[in-house]
Amino acid sequence: MTARRLSGIALLGLALISLTIIAIVAVQQFTALASNDDLAPLNAPFQVGFSVGVEQVVGGMNQPLFVTHAGDGSGRMFVVEKGGRILIVRDGQLVARPFLDITDRVGSRGYEQGLLGLAFDPEYRNNGRFYVNYTDRNGDTVVARYQVSADDPNLADDASEQVLLTVAQPYPNHNGGMIAFGPDKYLYIGLGDGGSAGDPLGAGQDRFNLLGKILRIDVSGAQGYTIPPDNPFADGGQGLPEIWSYGWRNPWRFSFDRATNDMYVGDVGQNMYEEISLERAGSGGGQNYGWNVMEGNHCFQPSNGCTRDGLVLPIVEYSHQLGISVTGGYVYRGATYPRMQGVYFYGDFGSTRLWAAQETEPGLWGASEVLVTGFPISSFGEDEAGELYVVDFSGSLYRLVDTGN
Numbered sequence: 001m002t003a004r005r006l007s008g009i010a011l012l013g014l015a016l017i018s019l020t021i022i023a024i025v026a027v028q029q030f031t032a033l034a035s036n037d038d039l040a041p042l043n044a045p046f047q048v049g050f051s052v053g054v055e056q057v058v059g060g061m062n063q064p065l066f067v068t069h070a071g072d073g074s075g076r077m078f079v080v081e082k083g084g085r086i087l088i089v090r091d092g093q094l095v096a097r098p099f100l101d102i103t104d105r106v107g108s109r110g111y112e113q114g115l116l117g118l119a120f121d122p123e124y125r126n127n128g129r130f131y132v133n134y135t136d137r138n139g140d141t142v143v144a145r146y147q148v149s150a151d152d153p154n155l156a157d158d159a160s161e162q163v164l165l166t167v168a169q170p171y172p173n174h175n176g177g178m179i180a181f182g183p184d185k186y187l188y189i190g191l192g193d194g195g196s197a198g199d200p201l202g203a204g205q206d207r208f209n210l211l212g213k214i215l216r217i218d219v220s221g222a223q224g225y226t227i228p229p230d231n232p233f234a235d236g237g238q239g240l241p242e243i244w245s246y247g248w249r250n251p252w253r254f255s256f257d258r259a260t261n262d263m264y265v266g267d268v269g270q271n272m273y274e275e276i277s278l279e280r281a282g283s284g285g286g287q288n289y290g291w292n293v294m295e296g297n298h299c300f301q302p303s304n305g306c307t308r309d310g311l312v313l314p315i316v317e318y319s320h321q322l323g324i325s326v327t328g329g330y331v332y333r334g335a336t337y338p339r340m341q342g343v344y345f346y347g348d349f350g351s352t353r354l355w356a357a358q359e360t361e362p363g364l365w366g367a368s369e370v371l372v373t374g375f376p377i378s379s380f381g382e383d384e385a386g387e388l389y390v391v392d393f394s395g396s397l398y399r400l401v402d403t404g405n
Contacts, residue, residue: 046366048356050339054373054390054398058089061395065177066253067381068118072125074153077383079397082114084134088154089397100132100146100156107137109172112195116177121219122185124148130156131164131187131219133179141167141175143189145219164225165217165242167210171195174211174250174268178328182216183261183281186228189215190265192250198270198301199292204247207239212291214251214265216244232286239286245279247289247311253328253379258386259342266328266346267314270295274326275314276346276357287312315365316346316357322369323348327377333386337402345370345388345400347377354390373398 063082067089070076077089078099084106088095108114117133124130128148136142147160169175174192182188193203193212204212217225233239239246254265261281267289269275273296277289289312292301296317299306318326329346340356347354352374357367378393380400388400 044366045368046358046360048343048368048370050337051403052340052345052354052356052370053401053403054371055401057092057389057397057399058094059396060094061087061397063114063393064378064391064395064397065114065116065393066118066379067389067391067397068120069382069384070120070124070130071122071384072120073384075384076154077381077389077397078118078120079391080115080118082116083108084115086115086118086132086156095154097155099154100158102132102134102158102161105136106134107139108135110135110139112173112175113139116175117179117190119179119181119187122181129219131179133177133189135169135175136166139172140169141165141177141191143179162223164219165189165215167191169194170201176248176251178251178253180254180256182256182263184228185220186216187219187225188244188254188263189217190248190251190254191215192268193248193291199249202292204249204291205288205293207233207243207246210240210242212246212248213243214245214248214254215242216285217242230284232284244285245287245289247287247291247293249291249295251328252326255328255330255380255382257331258333259331262331264328264331264344264346265289266326267291268325269320270300271320272296273298273317273319274323274348276316276326276328276344277312277314279312289314315359316355316367318348318355318367323351323353325349327379329380330382330388332388332400334382334388335385336387340400340402345380347373347380347390349376349378349393352376 066080079087084103085098086100088099113135115134119131121129143165145162147157149155149157173195176190176192178190193199203209219225227241250268263279265277275296327347331344332340344357354371356370360366375392379391381389390398
């Protein structure tokens with residue numbers, strides 16, 4: 001096993017100071033390099049046709065990082081807090097007692113450390129299993145399975161932990177942290193390149209290192225995990241068998257379009273660009289998304305004349321003039337707002353901007369800013385019906401809504 005890290009999440013007070021400093025430096029760098037031919041825009045604006053707003057569902061949480069549902073028909077939403085708790089939102093109210101509290105084993109002192117991910121088993125209604133991704137007290141990544149308690153559906157059994165995977169982390173940042181079940185019912189795990197800056201370990205392009213990867217494992221057994229036989233490196237000869245895709249810097253939130261099964265990934269950039277990448281359903285895995293050869297659609301190492309052969313380039317990017325830490329989102333597939341149907345929404349933790357993107361013609365994508373939220377966007381999420389939510393790192397959960405023309 002190996003190491004990893006996350007995106008631009010910070011303890012709120014220090015984070016805002018850090019983000020301001022980074023933004024100033026990034027704009028200076030962008031201006032200095034603006035004459036480089038390699039910096040042509042990747043995507044163009046498109047006409048959205050509706051206005052977007054957010055409506056608060058609940059507040060009073062402590063550094064929330066993610067929201068999801070259990071798929072059990074209960075209508076409950078589950079909110080992950082950085083420090084190590086999972087809270088339940090039911091009928092627009094916080095349930096007083098946490099669903100799970102593992103603050104005693106979560107290491108969350110670093111900006112990008114903590115309880116980072118949550119995924120409910122596709123058979124949760126029958127087996128009561130769910131999975132978490134956190135950094136432990138040593139700063140290493142842990143992916144573990146838990147069980148709901150036998151006599152209370154609003155309470156997990158904190159003694160039921162079964163550690164499936166531990167990945168050593170050389171630095172306290174770039175831990176990734178997203179976990180989600182794909183349409184194939186396998187568990188996908190996002191890992192950053194291990195941290196520091198510029199990928200000093202060369203992890204992104206090293207197929208024998210779990211860092212800088214998205215993994216895919218089968219957790220359907222009673223213990224541990226197995227390797228899906230169709231994983232691209234399942235035999236271990238050309239890469240570690242857990243690896244599904246590589247060339248990631250810090251994938252901070254990915255999602256599967258419930259209508260097409262396509263996978264969208266927000267990958268946090270270095271000093272210049274943030275990006276959204278797309279993996280079409282049925283790709284077969286094994287794809288190289290470019291880091292640290294590329295940052296977004298542009299050469300990183302070397303800074304000019306890099307080889308793009310065999311790389312999957314992003315569908316959407318933006319410079320650090322607009323934001324400094326991308327938060328990947330979801331394609332809207334709910335029924336409440338028909339005009340939002342099929343549009344992919346994503347945001348930026350630092351600038352608080354929110355964008356909508358759509359494929360305007362085959363292979364060409366447009367993106368337009370639709371809202372400045374005014375709060376650090378730590379995640380998006382969806383409920384069982386496909387309605388979308390936005391997580392405010394300051395402590396609130398919002399619903400994404402169409403407010404009119």
